[in-house]
Amino acid sequence: MTAVGLDIKLEATYGPPPWPDLFAAFDNIKDLGLDGVNVRTLYEVSPTLDPGYLREIRARADELGLYLELGVGKVNPYMTGEFPYIRALGDGSYLAGMQKLIAAAGAIGVTNLWSATGGFKPELPGYFSTDRFRTDTSWPQQLAATEKFLKLLAPTLREYGCRLNLETHEEITTYELVRLVEAVGPDVLGICFDSANVFVRGEDAVQAARRAAPYVHSTQLRDAALVVTDDGISRFLAPIGEGVIDWQPVLDALLGANPDLNLTIEPIGVIRAEMTLHPYDPVWLAGHPDLDAGELAQIYRLAHAYDGLSLRTLRTPDPGFTFDVFATRSADALRTLLSKESA
Template sequence: MKLAIDSYCFHRYFGEVYPGIEEDPGSRMTMRGFLARASSLGVDGVSLESCFLPSPTPEAVSQLREDLDERGLERVWAWGHPSGLQSGDAPEEVEDLKRHTEIAAAIGAKVMRICCGGRRTRPAEWGTHKGKLVPLLRNAIAHAEQHGVVLAIENHIDFLADELVELIQTIDSPWLGVCLDTANNLRMLEDPMVAIEKLAPYARATHVKDVAARSGNPREFAFWPSVPVGKGLIDIPRTFDVLRKHGYTGLLALEIDYLHPAFGGDEQAIADSLDYMRGLL
């Protein structure tokens, strides 16, 4: 397993600021600037959120691969933030997914994280949810296989662990797996370690995230802010052991979304998180 960072850690600097709970930092970051920052943090790889480079030209894609290769960074391309296929209600998005699969291949990524939906798009009935997604994913996987890219579905606060396992097993393709977010199922009020144990056998990418409980409604996003890895409710050492047990050898990509105000600035939280993860490795 290799230490990595997801560009979403710097989402505010890419212009995405959660209204009402975050402040604009007043400065911006480019993808090239992120790669420089990642290198300075001593990571082995990066997960690159395509929403921060939504319509790259062929020249930009070529430059991105050159920058990644020059820095020796392994890479995952990430598609679909915030709602991806909208839990199956946006079949037209499959074409964009395919386009980004080709970008993933062009930058040398063997895995592309995808979002099938989000907390706002999840329907009440699992059978309907699954029935809408299966044909869309089969279509996308056939294209991904042609380009040598594994699609990794994130548990994006849209699936219970058993639902995502059922979806993966139903499609049953070596070109489809899971991007295991270590904290998102707690945000759905599931035991996070039970979810991790269920999803780890299918992991092809990760978001290593730790969270704490705050005040308010536990069914709302703001109740579960990110904290530096090792400071929250997720058993990260056990998580790494579970991933090892299942033969996972990919990137352990730190992700911090809404940072708990008690932990100050992003930079310190990121540095502390990577130091903690590095110690476990």
């Protein structure tokens, strides 16, 4: 049976951390009736990468029957300065720090590793909130530097039998991820499919899943609400089954390529994380050379067809819309979809 779990962050993102440590997170996830966990960064689990403590973590996950996936930091050399702790782990070398993270994960048998190529800066205006549109360098230059860095990591990944899965994050397209995987090697590089982020780059979730599926080895699943606004098209996060995504073909694509794929939900609480496409802006359009007009038209259709929460409600923080609410509603919907698929 396909495993359903959660993507979690131990450090505070929106408000105080929900758990004091990963042991408490395991217990919470087990109480929610879920099957596993993807922890965003190994550094959050143990800043010193203490091998004894990490073995205890792995043993507890095994005892509870939970799958365990870990993240090991980001790989775009133009934004590694945002992660000084990784450079510190490597005694001044970001590359050495990443190699230590990979080795620590591999030592406890965790070989499915998360990574990403950028970050989201909500305090910056418009499309400048993603690294794709930073002005000190171009996105093609960032992709070239990322490919070079990944090739430097490849020997360590092979040594420990690990694969680094790059997320369909807010700044990168599935076209670009597939090209990176094929350039570096699918034995050491894969894709972590985030079903809601692909809209931000003008991609329809069904088509994006089909493009990425041959290389998808981890997931961060959630639904999306789409609304046409004065600025373009806004995407908000929603529990699975409560947005615009047609889930059956998405699951068919992902599980058809990898039947043993863990389906990990990435919940959010209180806010719904608005991000905006700017399809009227020539700079935004020029920044997407692979943009498919048919997929963009489908996003417009989905936005006009969405009849869920109002724009005002989507933009208003809701203290009752907790992490657990998002997680359990998503898990229930996902398991209903899986039961229909297997019937």
